[in-house]
Amino acid sequence: MIWTAVLLTAAGCYGFKASGWFAPASLLDRPVVRTAATLTPVALLAALVVVQVFAAGTTLTVDARVVGLAAGAVCLWRRLPFLVVIVVAAAAAAAVRAL
Amino acid sequence: MALGVAVGMYGLSFGAAASAAGLSVLQACAMSSLIFTGASQFALVGVLGAGGSAAAGVATALLLGTRNAMYAVILAERIPMSPQRKLLAAQVTIDESTAVSVTSSKPLAGVGFWSAGLTVYVMWNLMTLAGAAGAASVDTHALGLDAAVGAAFLGLLWPRLREAWPVALGGALLALIAVPLTPAGVPVLIAALAVLPRLVRR
DSSP states (O other), X not given: OHXXXXXXXXXXXXXXXXXXXXXXXXXXXXXXXXXXXXHXXXXXXXXXXXXXXXXXXXEEOOSHHHHHHHHHHHHHHTTOOHHHHHHHHHHHHHHHHHO | OHHHHHHHHHHHHHHHHHHHTTOOHHHHHHIIIIIOOHHHHXXXXXXXXXXXXXXXXXXXXXXXXXXXXXXXXXXXXXXXXXXXXXXXXXXXXXXXXXXXXXXXOGGGHHHHHHHHHHHHHHHHHHHHHHHHHHHTTSOTTTTTHHHHHHHHHXXXXXXXXXXXXXXXXXXXXXHHHHTTTSOTTHHHXXXXXXXXHHHHOX
């Protein structure tokens, strides 16, 4: 099942990339197309953040992951490199779990 | 070079996240070589790791992948290329190669695109392997790697927050409301509706 998902996503993502290379440039003159393509990732990424941190199956919980996210957010605010953000977030959650 | 190192670290965290979500090393590497667009890859493993259906994971990953089509339209106008070459260029059409190309002068747009695209491709795949193989041999929960995935999504979102925070807030709220009401994976798709007010307002 995981393999099917991986291969379908690969085919679809390649299809999007390739179709753009062969599409007429006038496509981007339509503001609706440009707005949808620019803003959809923003809505999805924000949803992925909260689901990854607050969801446990179909219930909402507050646990060590929140501490990890908060620590990561502080690193982003301080403009630290991506690796530092990831490591600090993981370490903060790990520390809470180890208590 | 700085780009390669930064992407390498990001690839390392993807490999670890895929492993934490229960994917094999081979599956993680297949994702990075075949899908090759970070946000979609993180989304698919995020949904699968949370117990969501494969269909919801694929749909989220594909929605995130639509922006690459827009990048390709912009790049096709700047970089003249034969149709065969375009089929190759398509695979390395991602955030990083587009950013380097559009910030280069027009004569260097092609050089910037290919050098960034190929550097990122190599680094991303090598470090996915390292991350997945490394994480497969440790307790990802005790190390907090599942919490790091949330921070990774926030890192991807961060540069867009200044201009588009209302959409981000709307998406986050819709997802939170949907979590208890829908199967895992679906809340993220529902969040895409947060874009609608911006599409109808002219």
